[in-house]
Amino acid sequence: MITVDWKPNRFSPVPIQKQIEQFIKEKIVNGEWTIGTKLPSQRALAQAFDVNRSTVVAALDELTAAGLLAGNTGGGTRVINTTWSLLASVSPTNWNANVELGIHPPNLPTIQEINHAEFRSGIIRLGTGELSPSLLPASEQMQQLFARQAARPIPLGYQEAKGDSFLREQIVQRLKKEGIATSPDSVLIVSGALQALQLIAIGLLKKGSTVLLENPSYLHSLHVFQSAGMKLQGVPMDPDGLQAELLPAYQKQFKGAILYSIPTFHNPTGNVMPAKRREELLRVCDEQSLPIIEDDVYRDLWLDERPPCPIKAGDKNGNVLYLGSMSKSVSPGLRIGWLVGPQPVIERLADIKMQIDYGASSLSQWAAGEWIASGAYDQRLAVIREQLRVRRACMLNALERNCRDLASWDYPTGGFYVWLRMHEAIPMKTLFDRALSAGILLNPGHLYDRQEFGALRLSYAYASLEELQQGIAALADIIRSLGATGRT
Amino acid sequence: MITVDWKPNRFSPVPIQKQIEQFIKEKIVNGEWTIGTKLPSQRALAQAFDVNRSTVVAALDELTAAGLLAGNTGGGTRVINTTWSLLASVSPTNWNANVELGIHPPNLPTIQEINHAEFRSGIIRLGTGELSPSLLPASEQMQQLFARQAARPIPLGYQEAKGDSFLREQIVQRLKKEGIATSPDSVLIVSGALQALQLIAIGLLKKGSTVLLENPSYLHSLHVFQSAGMKLQGVPMDPDGLQAELLPAYQKQFKGAILYSIPTFHNPTGNVMPAKRREELLRVCDEQSLPIIEDDVYRDLWLDERPPCPIKAGDKNGNVLYLGSMSKSVSPGLRIGWLVGPQPVIERLADIKMQIDYGASSLSQWAAGEWIASGAYDQRLAVIREQLRVRRACMLNALERNCRDLASWDYPTGGFYVWLRMHEAIPMKTLFDRALSAGILLNPGHLYDRQEFGALRLSYAYASLEELQQGIAALADIIRSLGATGRT
Ligand SMILES: Cc1ncc(COP(=O)(O)O)c(C=O)c1O
Ligand SMILES: Cc1ncc(COP(=O)(O)O)c(C=O)c1O
Numbered sequence: 001m002i003t004v005d006w007k008p009n010r011f012s013p014v015p016i017q018k019q020i021e022q023f024i025k026e027k028i029v030n031g032e033w034t035i036g037t038k039l040p041s042q043r044a045l046a047q048a049f050d051v052n053r054s055t056v057v058a059a060l061d062e063l064t065a066a067g068l069l070a071g072n073t074g075g076g077t078r079v080i081n082t083t084w085s086l087l088a089s090v091s092p093t094n095w096n097a098n099v100e101l102g103i104h105p106p107n108l109p110t111i112q113e114i115n116h117a118e119f120r121s122g123i124i125r126l127g128t129g130e131l132s133p134s135l136l137p138a139s140e141q142m143q144q145l146f147a148r149q150a151a152r153p154i155p156l157g158y159q160e161a162k163g164d165s166f167l168r169e170q171i172v173q174r175l176k177k178e179g180i181a182t183s184p185d186s187v188l189i190v191s192g193a194l195q196a197l198q199l200i201a202i203g204l205l206k207k208g209s210t211v212l213l214e215n216p217s218y219l220h221s222l223h224v225f226q227s228a229g230m231k232l233q234g235v236p237m238d239p240d241g242l243q244a245e246l247l248p249a250y251q252k253q254f255k256g257a258i259l260y261s262i263p264t265f266h267n268p269t270g271n272v273m274p275a276k277r278r279e280e281l282l283r284v285c286d287e288q289s290l291p292i293i294e295d296d297v298y299r300d301l302w303l304d305e306r307p308p309c310p311i312k313a314g315d316k317n318g319n320v321l322y323l324g325s326m327s328k329s330v331s332p333g334l335r336i337g338w339l340v341g342p343q344p345v346i347e348r349l350a351d352i353k354m355q356i357d358y359g360a361s362s363l364s365q366w367a368a369g370e371w372i373a374s375g376a377y378d379q380r381l382a383v384i385r386e387q388l389r390v391r392r393a394c395m396l397n398a399l400e401r402n403c404r405d406l407a408s409w410d411y412p413t414g415g416f417y418v419w420l421r422m423h424e425a426i427p428m429k430t431l432f433d434r435a436l437s438a439g440i441l442l443n444p445g446h447l448y449d450r451q452e453f454g455a456l457r458l459s460y461a462y463a464s465l466e467e468l469q470q471g472i473a474a475l476a477d478i479i480r481s482l483g484a485t486g487r488t
Numbered sequence: 489m490i491t492v493d494w495k496p497n498r499f500s501p502v503p504i505q506k507q508i509e510q511f512i513k514e515k516i517v518n519g520e521w522t523i524g525t526k527l528p529s530q531r532a533l534a535q536a537f538d539v540n541r542s543t544v545v546a547a548l549d550e551l552t553a554a555g556l557l558a559g560n561t562g563g564g565t566r567v568i569n570t571t572w573s574l575l576a577s578v579s580p581t582n583w584n585a586n587v588e589l590g591i592h593p594p595n596l597p598t599i600q601e602i603n604h605a606e607f608r609s610g611i612i613r614l615g616t617g618e619l620s621p622s623l624l625p626a627s628e629q630m631q632q633l634f635a636r637q638a639a640r641p642i643p644l645g646y647q648e649a650k651g652d653s654f655l656r657e658q659i660v661q662r663l664k665k666e667g668i669a670t671s672p673d674s675v676l677i678v679s680g681a682l683q684a685l686q687l688i689a690i691g692l693l694k695k696g697s698t699v700l701l702e703n704p705s706y707l708h709s710l711h712v713f714q715s716a717g718m719k720l721q722g723v724p725m726d727p728d729g730l731q732a733e734l735l736p737a738y739q740k741q742f743k744g745a746i747l748y749s750i751p752t753f754h755n756p757t758g759n760v761m762p763a764k765r766r767e768e769l770l771r772v773c774d775e776q777s778l779p780i781i782e783d784d785v786y787r788d789l790w791l792d793e794r795p796p797c798p799i800k801a802g803d804k805n806g807n808v809l810y811l812g813s814m815s816k817s818v819s820p821g822l823r824i825g826w827l828v829g830p831q832p833v834i835e836r837l838a839d840i841k842m843q844i845d846y847g848a849s850s851l852s853q854w855a856a857g858e859w860i861a862s863g864a865y866d867q868r869l870a871v872i873r874e875q876l877r878v879r880r881a882c883m884l885n886a887l888e889r890n891c892r893d894l895a896s897w898d899y900p901t902g903g904f905y906v907w908l909r910m911h912e913a914i915p916m917k918t919l920f921d922r923a924l925s926a927g928i929l930l931n932p933g934h935l936y937d938r939q940e941f942g943a944l945r946l947s948y949a950y951a952s953l954e955e956l957q958q959g960i961a962a963l964a965d966i967i968r969s970l971g972a973t974g975r976t
Contacts, residue, residue, distance in 0.1 A: 002673075002831045002832055002835060003673070003835070004673075005673070026669075027671075027831070029669075029804065030669045030670055030671070030674075030806075031803050031804060031805055031806030031807070031808075031830060032670060032671060032673065032674040032806065032830055032831045033806075033830065033831055033832075034805065034806035034830040034832070034833075035805075037830070037831065037832050038832075103689075103690050103691075103693075103694070103695060103716060103717070104690040104691050104840050104843070106836070106839050106840075107839050107842065107843055112839065115649060115839075115842065119648065130645060130646055131645075133645055136644040136645060137644060139641035139642045139644075142634070142642045142644065142851070143634050143635060143642070145634075146630070146631045146633075146634035146635060147631060147634065147635040153627035154627045154630045154631070155821055156624040156625060156627075156630065156819035156820075156821040156822070157618060157619075157621055157624060157819070157820055157821055158618055158815075158820045158821065159821060160607065161603060181514075181517075181518045182518055182520060183515075183518070183520060185490075185491070185492075185493070185520065186518070186520040191679060191845045191849070192845055192846055194844070194845055194846055195844065195845045198844050198845070201591075202591050202592040202715070203591075203592050205591075206591075207591060222843065223843055224843065224844070227690075227843075228591060229591070315519055316517065316519060317519055317522065317523075318518075318519030318520065318521075318522035319519070320519075327646075331644035331645070331850075332644075332645055332646045332846070333643055333644040333645055333646065333647060333849070333850025333851065334644070334849060334850070334851060335845065335846065335847070335848065335849045335850075336849075342519060342520055342521065342522040342525070343490045343515070343520045343521055343525065344490055344521075344522070344525050344526075345522075347490060347491070348594070351594050351595050351600065351603075352592050352594075354595065354603065355592070355595055355710065355711055355712065355715075356682070356683065356686050356712070357679045357680055357682055357683045357686070357823065357845075358680055358682055358820070358823065359823070360823065360849070361679070361821065361822060361823045361848070361849035361851065361852040362819075362821030362822070362823075363630070363821065363822060363849065363851050363852050363855060364849040364851050364852060367851060
């Protein structure tokens, strides 16, 4: 479905309806809207153009009469001719068939809806897993970074396959403090941790392999492994995280090729795996010859005390691939993450990265390196932690006031998330839609566990304090209106 | 195969051999070199460590005696135990089997060799398709861009799926001057033009599809379509480029799903398709319902006169996907390219881009937008063109002086390349190896056409003027030494 963000000019002498006709005709003439393109509904067009629906109907009628558009019985309108195909008998490509052919599936419908709604103004984003714009570095800080005559010139050519060596060195130094001993040879810079998962999917696993992972998990909301022909198999969690003792049985039944885990400030539950469980998990995986992807992008966002050492810190056999990112602690726009693992694996994935995009932005790599080396990274972290503590308190307060009878939740000790478990199952799709009509964007639990219809992922990182309070009060009302009676 | 870039410290009191043993042991203990990892040859290690081969042999013997390494009859050495697996009976992951399992094939061996050799110092890169570092903007220029308080703040959050709207608007304005009418809705910002090809491969084409393309072509040196399960089928070129009149027959036989073409300053031949052939190609493709990918990354690098309008400019049916990039005209490190096409196609590919890396670096997108809007882009182009003219003259002179009797070539009117066609076939692999031993890195023709063993892609963009002269003189000697007699 195409989107429209143009409006007729009310001050123009050309009548509104004519302007709309011209706008649509131009899209068709330019080849932007090809034959087969489905137009948004009349209602959606009226809303986008900010005009009465009758004006839209009149304009569409004109273009239909001209042979460019056709309506169908379901009320949809499609482009059926271009001005040129009317003149000559050429056969333009049916892109819309192609669009459905490709190998890679589209995003989950709910995710697509979320992606769109995020750019609507005035929406309260109660589930968004990003730092609020107010928590990102100011533009001026980034400018200063560049303005300060850095010792290292800004590289502008194609980069080494593994990425900027200065940045890799900085990462090695930071990881050392977390107990991970490695060298820049075994670090690959990626365009965000998401890309590391993409590379592992296409570079290390066979088609038809199974990836074991926590249930629920962030990974369930993505297609990265499935689109490469792999299956996901959830493993239950308890309050200490993934239940390591179940792994041998799961391995026996599902023969996982790799295990994906977020042991620290888990997305979506906020859970932290204690040191003991980490050791157990590593031991069981070693015994089962099951390699681990440890996704540790939230590590630096502890709010009360440092989390236990990464699983990777105890890994003496190179069984763990370790992922980090600048996205959650500095800026997602940089698109800088890293992957640490055995050198032959890193070199294999570096070769593939060169084949798919010739490496990450050298500007971003340079900025990330300077950001860490200059100390700005740690300074920002202190600011962000302080703010996240205030936000966490605000959300927990609002939940306490509004939702005690409707749901339960745990106290998150870091990261962004509160996993809200309803006391009673409620129709999640209706909840999502009603909340959206009320201007509240939710991340329903089934994004993270297909079977989960009684939970929501809340995030205190994005919405403002006022929005958090307002949003949660309104959310509680909507849940109640859906028949949840509340426990007494 | 792993690479090593460490050297023992000659000033340390620890004997060199012990340092080498410790270095290797640490790699194994850290899990960077896992069980099964194949070490570089003794000769290669001796070269990397800058020591005698006997020192390397002694160190490897020690580690073999300790049970960590084992040699095989072929003379190769592998890691067979970690210090930990010697202690406990754990079974570490055999990553090296995984490394061979993945879906995505490794780069072509010659390309891997080239990628490595590029980072050797003192090498003359006679084929490299990049601007020389001296033609990239100075670090200061990039710093000034950031320092100048720009009207637009630097965005640091996750970005809109299609990319920064200011940059898309800049691109639309530039394309207008080239005769392409489009709007920002139909433009997708990608992390380099290479990624656009990746997105088309996984987002628009069915497995088993055939991609038609020029023979030779840059695309033959990549795996982007093949790794997504597609086949490439070359179509012959004449001096006017791809032979459009052959397409119906090729279509009949191979049923191409799409045609990939580089009509302007073709890589590797430097060829420019005249306006008439462009019209014919578009007409034939329209008749055959064969969509076109027009890769136009070299357009701005004309040296004598503006090239004909893009094929896209004549496209009234939305049959053409158009690719551009900042890599060849400003900086490849930015990793910024664009894809222009029908809106439903663009939105489909934008959705997939979000799924594979959440969009291009916001820093790079911001810088690219400012670069164009501020006029710096056009100023740089003028400088680059001037320099490329000098370089072109230098290379053609050297060829004239050294190679007249050995090969023929055309005069390139823009871009980077001279396609050197030998009068006699010569053993290309031997030529490549001998040249490399003499410090000259070549791009052999078979990278661009598997059947081509009598051509080389030369580039005047990368090596210095002195290197160009020296390199070509040395190249001619090597060709002669391989038995090419020279025509008289
Ligand atoms: C657990 C986890 N891993 C990876 C990512 C992706 O991070 P990046 O922006 O570095 O690709 C996220 C972001 O939501 C996440 O929650
Ligand atoms: C014809 C052609 N297309 C695309 C590319 C890749 O460009 P980018 O750096 O924008 O990915 C190149 C670079 O060599 C090229 O020659």
